[in-house]
Amino acid sequence: MTEIKLHNTLKRRKEVFEPIDPKNVRMYVCGPTVYDRAHIGNARPVVVFDVLYRLLREEYGAEHVTYVRNFTDVDDKINTRAAESGRSIGEITAETTQWYLDDMGALGAMEPNHMPRATQYIGEMITMIEKLIADGFAYAHDGHVLFRVRKYDDYGKLSGRSVDDMIAGARVEVASYKEDPMDFVLWKPSDDATPGWESPWGRGRPGWHIECSAMSKELLGAHFDIHGGGNDLLFPHHENEIAQSCCANGGQHMANYWLHNEMLQVEGKKMSKSLGNFFTVRDLLDGHDGNPGVPGEVIRFVFLSTHYGKPMDWTAKKAAEAEATLRKWRRITDGVAAAPTAPIEIVAALADDLNTSQALTYLHVIASRMPKSYTDLSKEYGPADLLAGAQLLGLLTNELGAWAQGVDLSAFEALLAETRSKAMENKDFSEVDRIKGVLMDAGVEVRMGKAGVELLPAAGFNPSKLEGLL
Incomplete structure (x- = not known):
């Protein structure tokens, strides 16, 4: 034990x-x-x-x-x-x-x-x-x-x-x-x-x-x-x-x-209605003051990124980074069954006065597929271990995954691939750049290579910004 x-x-x-x-x-x-x-x-x-x-x-x-x-x-x-x-x-x-x-x-x-x-x-x-x-x-x-x-x-x-x-x-x-x-x-x-x-x-x-x-x-x-x-x-x-x-x-x-x-701050300041930085959990989840909603799993990740004994600062930047990380981890673990037990390093970090920030660091290393470069890891772990470790923190569960699922960008991939093909013929890439700009502004990661075009939802993905592109 x-x-x-x-x-x-x-x-x-x-x-x-x-x-x-x-x-x-x-x-x-x-x-x-x-x-x-x-x-x-x-x-x-x-x-x-x-x-x-x-x-x-x-x-x-x-x-x-x-x-x-x-x-x-x-x-x-x-x-x-x-x-x-x-x-x-x-x-x-x-x-x-x-x-x-x-x-x-x-x-x-x-x-x-x-x-x-x-x-x-x-x-x-x-x-x-x-x-x-x-x-x-x-x-x-x-x-x-x-x-x-x-x-x-x-x-x-x-x-x-x-x-x-x-x-x-x-x-x-x-x-x-x-x-x-x-x-x-x-x-x-x-x-x-x-x-x-x-x-x-x-x-x-x-x-x-x-x-x-x-x-x-x-x-x-x-x-x-x-x-x-x-x-x-x-x-x-x-x-x-x-x-x-x-x-x-x-x-x-x-x-x-x-x-x-410890207590929570917002963008480096004490949360206060007079400062306009006071909001409820539901405000965050549903969106407020023109800001899009933040998935519950993302909120949880941001909370866990700071040790509970230290003041925590909620920022939009942290939320965007957490969203991008979680999308990456969910892609890595898609279709994978969790390992029977979480990596011992994750358990040890939590056992050390709930060091959730250290546990997340270990998960980042495992997700990078380069654990040998991190001497504190006892062995090379795979996607099943990443999933088991994250779930011990309450992340990457099925219950919290709906926000990251069901995003179909295939039509936009086809549009960009066709536009790119024409551009390679006439040497005019202005339309490719325009489409890429719209996609990136909507929070879509654009990957283009010899294998074709791949679009992935990234931090701050907002599908409403894609309206009218097709």
């Missing part, structure tokens, strides 16, 4: 992954709040932890890995959206949940084993809150229940902050129902217009943090292997999860390994 190493945020170092039970490897990843379309930054952790899920399944067996990713379907953002739109909360959350699943599926993400909704676990949240109150870690006041942060000695261990420094350096809500400014909400009251459930503290709804603690415990147990998410969740969400889970469950650990992916 390959030794897997992961960068553990809790320990601030890369560690060998040793599951609590190799026959029951368990991972929890924080999912979306379902009130709108997921933007491309939301998609990065989905792709990152999908690769980890695939690696764990490869190493431990699919039946021995459990992956949980939740849906937050009770939240003030959802309430606001309902009030603004006049639609019911249930209608909004059902629609946006399906949007999320469709969009992430278009990026090749496998569905987790469990996708719990917060509203399905209100009873478990109330039970956990009651235990925290009984043990003195939480208190009720004016319909609210709050966690006593200073009661938990290890608070701040994940983020590396002290409580006093947090108060000094952050805007902390000061409210009459709080004993301490740092205490965070476990339960809050609901009015008649807001979703609510009956509880020992009156009609109300859970705070954000308690839901993940309750759902992960129910589905994975009080102590499990991996907890993941974007680094924007490190504090306060994950810090609060650890505090309330350890105190409620009487343990020193919630998860042994905490993984956090």
